[in-house]
Amino acid sequence: MTPLFQQLVLGLLIGGLYGLAAAGLSLVFGVLKVLNVAHGQLIMLGGYGAFWLFALRGLDPFASLAVVIPAALVAGGVLYWTLFGWVVRAPEETRVKNSLLIGFGLALALEAAAVRLWTADERSVTTGYAGAVLTVAGLAVPVVRLASLALALALCGGLHLVLARWRWGRAIRATAEDWEAALMTGIDVRRAYLLAFALGTALAGAAGTLVSVGYSISPSIGLEWTLKALIVVVLAGLGSMLGTFVGGLVLGLAEAVSATVFGGPYREVVGLVVFFVVLVARPRGLFVR
Amino acid sequence: MLEVRGVEAAYGPFLALSGVTLTARPGEIVALLGPNGAGKTTLIRCITGLLRPRAGGIRWEDAPLDRVPAHAIVERGIAVVPEGRRLFGAMTVEENLELGAFVPRARPQRAARLEHVYTIFPMLRERRRQITRALSGGQQQMVAIGRALMAGPKLLLLDEPSLGLAPRLVESIFDVLREINRSGVSILLVEQNVQAALTLSHRAYLLEAGRVAGEGSAAALLDDPRVRRAYLGPLAR
Amino acid sequence: MTGRRSRALGLATAAALATVPLVVRRDDVLNFLFLVLLSVTLAESWNIVAGYAGQVNLGHAAFFGLGALTTRALWIAGAPVLGAMVAGAAVAVGFALLIGAAAFRLRGAYFAIGTLALGEILRITVGNVRAEISTLPAATIAGYRLAHRYYLALALAAAAVAVVAALGGSRLGLGMRAIREDEEAAEASGVGALRLKLLALALSTALAGLAGGLFAYYHISYYPAHPFSPTWTFDALLITFIGGVGTVHGPVLGAVFYVFLKEYLAIRWVDFHLLIFGLLFVAIVLLLPGGLVEAAARLGALARARVLTAIRK
Ligand SMILES: Nc1ncnc2c1ncn2[C@@H]1O[C@H](COP(=O)(O)OP(=O)(O)OP(=O)(O)O)[C@@H](O)[C@H]1O
Ligand SMILES: [Mg+2]
Numbered sequence: 001m002t003p004l005f006q007q008l009v010l011g012l013l014i015g016g017l018y019g020l021a022a023a024g025l026s027l028v029f030g031v032l033k034v035l036n037v038a039h040g041q042l043i044m045l046g047g048y049g050a051f052w053l054f055a056l057r058g059l060d061p062f063a064s065l066a067v068v069i070p071a072a073l074v075a076g077g078v079l080y081w082t083l084f085g086w087v088v089r090a091p092e093e094t095r096v097k098n099s100l101l102i103g104f105g106l107a108l109a110l111e112a113a114a115v116r117l118w119t120a121d122e123r124s125v126t127t128g129y130a131g132a133v134l135t136v137a138g139l140a141v142p143v144v145r146l147a148s149l150a151l152a153l154a155l156c157g158g159l160h161l162v163l164a165r166w167r168w169g170r171a172i173r174a175t176a177e178d179w180e181a182a183l184m185t186g187i188d189v190r191r192a193y194l195l196a197f198a199l200g201t202a203l204a205g206a207a208g209t210l211v212s213v214g215y216s217i218s219p220s221i222g223l224e225w226t227l228k229a230l231i232v233v234v235l236a237g238l239g240s241m242l243g244t245f246v247g248g249l250v251l252g253l254a255e256a257v258s259a260t261v262f263g264g265p266y267r268e269v270v271g272l273v274v275f276f277v278v279l280v281a282r283p284r285g286l287f288v289r
Numbered sequence: 290m291l292e293v294r295g296v297e298a299a300y301g302p303f304l305a306l307s308g309v310t311l312t313a314r315p316g317e318i319v320a321l322l323g324p325n326g327a328g329k330t331t332l333i334r335c336i337t338g339l340l341r342p343r344a345g346g347i348r349w350e351d352a353p354l355d356r357v358p359a360h361a362i363v364e365r366g367i368a369v370v371p372e373g374r375r376l377f378g379a380m381t382v383e384e385n386l387e388l389g390a391f392v393p394r395a396r397p398q399r400a401a402r403l404e405h406v407y408t409i410f411p412m413l414r415e416r417r418r419q420i421t422r423a424l425s426g427g428q429q430q431m432v433a434i435g436r437a438l439m440a441g442p443k444l445l446l447l448d449e450p451s452l453g454l455a456p457r458l459v460e461s462i463f464d465v466l467r468e469i470n471r472s473g474v475s476i477l478l479v480e481q482n483v484q485a486a487l488t489l490s491h492r493a494y495l496l497e498a499g500r501v502a503g504e505g506s507a508a509a510l511l512d513d514p515r516v517r518r519a520y521l522g523p524l525a526r
Numbered sequence: 527m528t529g530r531r532s533r534a535l536g537l538a539t540a541a542a543l544a545t546v547p548l549v550v551r552r553d554d555v556l557n558f559l560f561l562v563l564l565s566v567t568l569a570e571s572w573n574i575v576a577g578y579a580g581q582v583n584l585g586h587a588a589f590f591g592l593g594a595l596t597t598r599a600l601w602i603a604g605a606p607v608l609g610a611m612v613a614g615a616a617v618a619v620g621f622a623l624l625i626g627a628a629a630f631r632l633r634g635a636y637f638a639i640g641t642l643a644l645g646e647i648l649r650i651t652v653g654n655v656r657a658e659i660s661t662l663p664a665a666t667i668a669g670y671r672l673a674h675r676y677y678l679a680l681a682l683a684a685a686a687v688a689v690v691a692a693l694g695g696s697r698l699g700l701g702m703r704a705i706r707e708d709e710e711a712a713e714a715s716g717v718g719a720l721r722l723k724l725l726a727l728a729l730s731t732a733l734a735g736l737a738g739g740l741f742a743y744y745h746i747s748y749y750p751a752h753p754f755s756p757t758w759t760f761d762a763l764l765i766t767f768i769g770g771v772g773t774v775h776g777p778v779l780g781a782v783f784y785v786f787l788k789e790y791l792a793i794r795w796v797d798f799h800l801l802i803f804g805l806l807f808v809a810i811v812l813l814l815p816g817g818l819v820e821a822a823a824r825l826g827a828l829a830r831a832r833v834l835t836a837i838r839k
Contacts, residue, residue, distance in 0.1 A: 035635050086812055096635040097582065101767070101811045108760065109804030116798070167391070174377045174388055181375035184337055185436065186363030186392035223756065227646060230639055239379060265654040272643045272650075279640050280628045 007256040009139050015252020016149035017210055019245035021225055022232035023156050024203030030238040031176040031196035033092050034084055034099035038107040040226030042201055045110060046072055046208025047217035048118055054125045061125045061213040062147065068205045076201025079106075080194045088193055107222055114219035124216040145214040155206055156245040159199065163241065172196050176239075224268075231275040290314050291336070291354075291367075291444060291477070295345035298328075298335050305331040307499045308345065313444065318466070318476040320486040320507065322520060323496035329479045330372050332496070333448050336477075337369050338362045349444075364392045368442035372449055372479075374433040378422035382413055385421050385432050389439030398441060406435040409465055427458040434465065445469065448479045463489050483520040487511045495520075529695070532775070536691075540684050547673040556676050560744065562785045563679035564737060565765055569777035570686035571733035572762035577772035578690075578699055579726035580706025581630070582638040584759055585645030589618040589731040591652065591754030593738025598660055598750070601743065611739030618735025622727050630723050633709070645756055653751035661747035675744045682740055686733050691774045693729075702726050706772070764803050767810055770819030779818045 025039045036042075049068045053059040059067070083106065087099045132143040163169040168191075175182040175192040182189050211217055211225075228251065236247025251271055258270035291313040298306040305328045313319045323329050334340040336347060338359030347354040349365060357365065368389070377385050386406060390399035407414040410431040416424065421432055430450055437445055447466070451459040463485055470476050480486035487493055487507045495503035495516070503516070510516050543563075547556060568590065576582050593614035600610035625644060632640045662670075693699040701722045704712035713719045741753055761784070769780025784803065791799040810817055 035639070037639075083808065083812075093634050097638075098811060100582070100635045100638055102808050104760070104763070105804045105807035105811065107804070108764075108800045108807070112798065112801035112804060116801070170380075170384060170388060171391060173380065177377045177379055178375055180339060181371065181377065183339065183359040184363070184369050184371055184375070185388050186360050186395075186440065187388070188358075188360040227643065230643075263654075265650070269647055269650050272647045276628075276640055276643045276647070279636060279643075280631050 004257070004260045006139055007260050008253060009141060010145075011252040011254075011256025011259075012249055013142070013145040013149050013252070014215070014255075015249035016152035016245070017207055017214075017248070018228050018232050018251050019248020020152040020155055020203060020207040020210070022229040022236070022248055023159060023241050023244045024200035024207070025226075025229040026233045026236070026238055026241070026244050027159070027172075027196055027203070028200035029233065031172055032084065032088055032099075032193050033095055034087055034197075035096050035103065036084070036200070037100055037103035037226050038110060038222070039103075039200075039204055039229055040222035040224065041107045041110040041114075042072070042075075042204035043208040043211065043225045044114060044217060044219060044222045045075075046205030047212035047221075048114060048123075048208070049205065050209035050212045051118075051123055051125055051217065054127075061127060061209060062151070065151070065206055065209050068209045069202045072202040072205025073198045075205075076198035077194060079201065080197040084197060085190070085193070088190075107226075111219050111222055118219065120219055122216045122218040123212070125212045127213070130213075142214065148210040148214045151210060152207070152248075153245060155203065156241050159203065160241040162199070168192065168195055172199075227272065227275075231271045234275050234278050290350065291475070292348040293332070293336070293345070294348070296332070296335055296342045296347060297344040298331050298340055298342050300331075304343075305499055306335070306342075309496070309499070309501055310345075311494050311501065311504070313475050313477050315443075315475055316470070316473065317492060318470050318478060318490040320490035320493035321477060321479045321496060322481075322483050322486060322493055323502075325481075326498075327496040328499040329496055330448055331499075333369065333371070333446055333477075333479060336362075336367065336446060337371075363440050363442075364394055366394070366441075366443035367446065368437035368440040368444075369446040370430075370433045370437045370448065370450055372452075374429050376421045376429055376432055376436070378420070380421060381418050382421055382424070382432055383417040386413075386417075386435050386439050389436035390441075392440060395440045399439065402439050402441060406438055409438075409468070410435060426453050427455070427462075430454060430458075430462060434462070438469065442474060444475045444477065446477045446479075449481060450478075451480065451482045451485065459485060483516075484511075533691075536684075536687060540680065543680055544677070547676055553672055556672050558785070558789060560672075560676050560679050561789070562781050563676075563683040564740060564744075565761065565781035565785050566683040566778050567679070567686045567733060567737040567740070568758065569762045569765040569769070569781055570683075570690050571730045571737060572759070573690060573766045573771065573773075573777050574693065574733070575723075575726045575730035576763070577766060577776075578693060578706065579702040579723055580709075581723060581726070582635075582763075583641045583727070583730070584638045584756070584763075585641030585643075585648075586730075586734060586762055587754050587756055587758035588645040588648040589622060589734040590738040590741070590758050591648060591751075592618045592621055593735030594742040594753040595652065595656075595738075595750060596735075597739035598742035602660075602663065602666075607739075607743050611736055611743070614739040614742070615732045615735035618731045618738065619728050622731040623724060626724050626727050627720070630720055630727075642756070642759075645754065645759065649751055649754035649756070652754050653749070656750035658750075659747055660750050667746060670746070675740070678743065679740055682733075682736055687774065687778060689729065689733065690777075694774055698722070698725065703772070764807055766817075767807055768803070768817055770817030771815075773817070773819045776817050776819045779822075783818065 021043055025036065028034060028036050046068055049071060050061045050064045053064040053067060054061055083102055084099060087095050087102060090098060130144055134141040134143055163173055171182065171187045172192045172195060174187060175189045179189045232244060232247040232251050235250060236244045255267045255271055259267040293309055293311045296306055296309045297304065309332060321329050331340065335342050338357060342355055349367065377388065386403055387399065390396060390402060412428060413431055413435060416428065421429065450462055459482065466476060467489060478486055478490060487510055490507045493507050493510050494501050546559060572583065572586050596617045597610040597614035600613055601607050629637060629640055701717045704717050705719050705722060709719050738753055765780035765784045766777050768784060769778065770776025788799045814821060
């Protein structure tokens with residue numbers, strides 16, 4: 001069995017990706033009040049984007065972020081126009097429920113499409129440097145995963161800056177807080193919704209790319225990643241991207257501890273149990289400010 | 290000039306406004322008075338495009354306003370201090386103010402306007418980096434007025450700006466409104482503090498159960514015994 | 527449809543289905559019908575809690591799975607299968623009541639994601655504890671009669687439809703729908719929301735547990751975690767929504783349509799049905815919230831109007 005400290009290192013490394021995965025979901029949920037349960041499937045597609053670019057064009061997966069992120073932005077815009085933009089007209093409670101159903105249908109369709117395009121096999125992008133390992137104080141740190149963690153942090157930080165500094169970033173935050181007040185200050189909230197959804201999708205694409213390098217992807221990973229992202233959102237609350245990132249790290253570490261204590265197969269269960277308990281303990285306080 | 294003509298507005302089956310007509314001319318302060326539930330806020334929501342009138346029309350500067358999307362109203366030069374202030378509580382004072390100048394027409398002058406708001410409310414300059422939620426009610430009202438001013442409006446709508454404030458603060462807020470009006474901004478002021486509102490304004494409308502029950506110059510209404518009985522009764526000094 | 531007419535139609539359908547094994551000797555037909563009937567049961571059971579009481583339970587597979595797990599264990603240990611199934615249903619209901627009070631603190635979408643997590647917790651745990659495939663003993667396989675499974679499935683599906691139909695006209699069902707429309711208002715007008723929701727969940731999970739038992743009785747071998755898979759929940763959800771959520775006939779119609787297309791498409795293109803159903807489902811949520819039942823009703827009304835105008839001329 002892997003010793004605890006090694007587990008913790010690996011947990012921290014994947015925790016960064018949990019944080020990134022959650023950041024996109026949190027942004028969309030916080031701003032549109034739309035729960036996109038197909039978020040994990042968007043991550044999956046991002047991973048296949050990177051995989052394709054690598055397999056067909058030999059593009060380095062980290063470099064492929066420069067393609068995947070803009071493509072995901074556009075895809076997010078299209079999804080908003082065709083699907084989720086219809087839901088935001090409804091009052092909030094119906095909105096969350098309908099978005100859940102739509103996201104669910106979308107998830108099924110995307111997963112089935114991925115199976116047709118890439119088969120159900122597990123894949124990962126194996127670069128020349130995939131096996132490189134740093135050894136720090138006797139602990140093995142896979143270089144690719146370390147780089148992914150750093151990139152995940154950079155992306156969450158970047159999103160934080162965008163929301164804090166950019167004119168429309170502020171408009172997005174204002175819309176998240178009070179969309180009627182945003183309208184009254186002259187913000188086109190539909191546009192803020194569109195931008196937030198596109199940004200959230202772009203983050204999902206980026207997360208998927210990083211997953212495909214350090215870990216592996218298959219058409220069926222969507223649900224698992226949606227759940228991870230949901231767990232982090234529930235743990236970290238809405239509103240702060242850096243808080244969400246830290247929440248991801250915490251989940252990674254918690255999984256590592258539980259894998260050591262209860263055994264590897266129970267790695268997932270602990271996070272889910274915590275998720276359920278926190279959710280029930282704060283059934284309303286969680287998502288409202 | 291704002292012209293509201295025969296506006297009807299409803300929440301579901303409930304008719305909140307049944308044929309309201311009023312005008313606000315350039316440079317005027319117009320008070321809109323009435324008891325709770327009269328429909329004052331509903332009228333403000335109609336003017337700001339948050340609620341579509343069921344009948345009637347709203348015109349602004351000789352163009353219809355009631356088909357303009359809500360977010361484009363500010364661009365036309367109408368800003369609002371909404372009921373309950375509706376600030377962005379998790380953002381700083383300065384972010385709130387800057388959002389007031391979000392629309393294109395306000396962007397070029399936003400540094401100058403920010404300076405102007407800080408001159409009117411020096412307190413806000415000290416607290417510009419604070420989270421708005423942490424401010425007192427009076428300070429929040431200043432932020433709300435400042436945010437509306439940042440748009441550089443020609444018409445300023447205020448929905449009960451005195452609500453929940455200490456009398457001294459109300460006085461100073463009303464002084465500020467007078468100053469704003471002197472600089473050429475028309476004001477439509479919704480108030481329950483009838484005495485203060487009539488002292489400040491030029492003209493006033495009385496709204497009751499969704500209809501205009503009376504109108505006239507502020508001075509005449511202040512002297513009208515019926516108004517004194519209905520609105521100023523026990524509070525009249 | 528009027529109550530009496532639809533009851534007569536239901537009885538006639540059940541009677542016709544009952545004669546099938548006597549007339550048709552082909553296993554593939556029976557297997558297909560079995561799948562339809564199992565789907566009807568599962569979808570109707572989900573429909574009670576989601577369609578009538580408005581609680582989108584995304585952990586429904588957990589109760590199906592618990593029913594399967596319990597039934598299989600008891601049955602293989604020598605208990606009569608019907609008794610084992612009742613025990614399976616009891617376990618499912620017991621678990622439902624155990625977690626229900628906590629889960630129903632959650633509203634709307636939070637209830638949905640909370641129950642999704644619960645379902646996953648059970649699936650992963652069962653997969654870890656009972657990792658080996660479960661296969662029937664050779665003697666049982668030798669005595670396997672498909673017709674027995676078929677009749678059990680028919681009885682169960684008929685019972686599920688009857689339960690939902692009875693619920694639809696009852697005070698209980700009325701209260702549940704009040705909760706679905708506006709829980710606070712229902713509570714204010716004296717409907718005990720939590721009690722009714724728990725009741726809906728108990729009814730729903732009892733049927734799901736029985737359906738799980740039927741699954742355990744039907745399959746010769748499967749991984750014990752398989753009936754816990756969220757795809758069972760998703761099937762129930764798709765069928766119910768496509769057919770018409772919160773109606774008696776919707777899940778029946780949906781199940782026929784779904785299983786037919788699923789089986790038909792699966793022959794040609796693996797998983798292709800999910801692409802179609804995913805998109806169809808989105809379209810129904812957005813454009814036709816009443817599902818096939820509503821579409822049929824509208825078409826019917828249109829046709830009647832046509833006929834009437836034709837007669838008048
Ligand atoms: N969202 C709503 N849905 C249903 N009815 C509403 C809604 N908002 C207001 N009303 C009703 O419309 C009527 C007018 O309300 P409005 O808020 O315009 O009154 P008001 O004059 O602003 O009162 P106040 O002085 O209390 O602010 C009231 O009877 C109120 O109950
Ligand atoms: Mg009001």
